[in-house]
Amino acid sequence: MKNIAVIGAGTMGNGIAHTFAQFDYKVHLIDVSDAALKKGLATITKNLDRMVAKEKITEVEKTATLMNITSFTEISEGVKNVDLVIEAATENAVLKSKIFKELDEVCDAETILATNTSSISITQIAAVTKRPEKVIGMHFMNPVPIMKLVEIIRGYNTTDEVMQFTVELSKKIGKTPVEVNDYPGFVANRILMPMINESIETLYNSVAGVAEIDTVMKLGMAHPMGPLQLADFIGLDVCLSILNVMYDGFKNPKYAPCPLLVNMVMAGKLGVKSGEGFYDYTDSRKAEKVAQMFNS
Known part of the structure; x- marks a missing residue:
């Protein structure tokens, strides 16, 4: 082939x-x-x-x-x-x-x-x-x-x-x-998306700010990128779509998307590709910096 x-x-x-x-x-x-x-x-x-x-x-x-x-x-x-x-x-x-x-x-x-x-x-x-x-x-x-x-x-x-x-x-x-095996979210997103969703819930409930949540996960859990920044990179609309697939597939409320995520997508705040998500990417240099961080 x-x-x-x-x-x-x-x-x-x-x-x-x-x-x-x-x-x-x-x-x-x-x-x-x-x-x-x-x-x-x-x-x-x-x-x-x-x-x-x-x-x-x-x-x-x-x-x-x-x-x-x-x-x-x-x-x-x-x-x-x-x-x-x-x-x-x-x-x-x-x-x-x-x-x-x-x-x-x-x-x-x-x-x-x-x-x-x-x-x-x-x-x-x-x-x-x-x-x-x-x-x-x-x-x-x-x-x-x-x-x-x-x-x-x-x-x-x-x-x-x-x-x-x-x-x-x-x-x-x-x-x-x-x-x-063929179950909603497979392995990668069945584990990743609830973590991202919970990070958004943490922000939604005013437990901590965006930078603080990402810093805890980067420094405390050795993640190369915080979950909110990663969500911006993936695309918040994509995150929402995946969570909806898992919620529909399992009928388990733990996969229900956070209202903040739903509202941000409806408002067109999709992350890097729209110029704004949890972070501001209207400055092209900021978006390039994110891409370089992920590609390094």
Whole structure:
């Protein structure tokens, strides 16, 4: 297998495309928005430039990586002659189901369909296709080129062959795959999101301020980034979506999103991507500082 398609040119999609291309896979990066594709490719170039500056790769390797990526605005064109499609669209079950239904119709019968969902049931997504045995979860961590972990999630019908293939493929691109079962939030977000939510509750209840909460977790628990700053980096809308998936899936009030998080998302305070969340990123230098901290 050397031909991969990635659906979505956002943060996760361009990171996945970057990683596969760097390991000499031919990548078709697909997004309905030409502007999103240009922005995604610009991000990949910028990240590669950073790697060159740190002497992690050479200029030749950077050029080769970019040459391995071709962009498309039509799914039917972008998935031709690929062995694996990785969907990395917005964390929305309705949208993902729509994409997978289309992928099932236009992809070759042997093509494996993977989703980068961080919380939604693989079995639910697979159910809209006629190939549920070939649907699997590949939950990459952000930033994809740097973070080693990939959660590999087996749906109810996913075959052993597809599972093993996905595990081995993850190793070939320098990742450490961890097999988990198909429950809302899987492992990473089932543990992380309640911690972030509780941090927001702590702020909401005026126990401490934003900087104080993050400082306690950084200095006391050796976290590289405080939970509120991490929530800003992930996107508060994404955090809310994941918590809602877990709340709906488990019907357990401990996963209910904090009212402060709900209100901030409704107000458009989404974190780094909107310029303001728990911290102010209207100064581009502040946003760049956060990115450098997370990428270091």
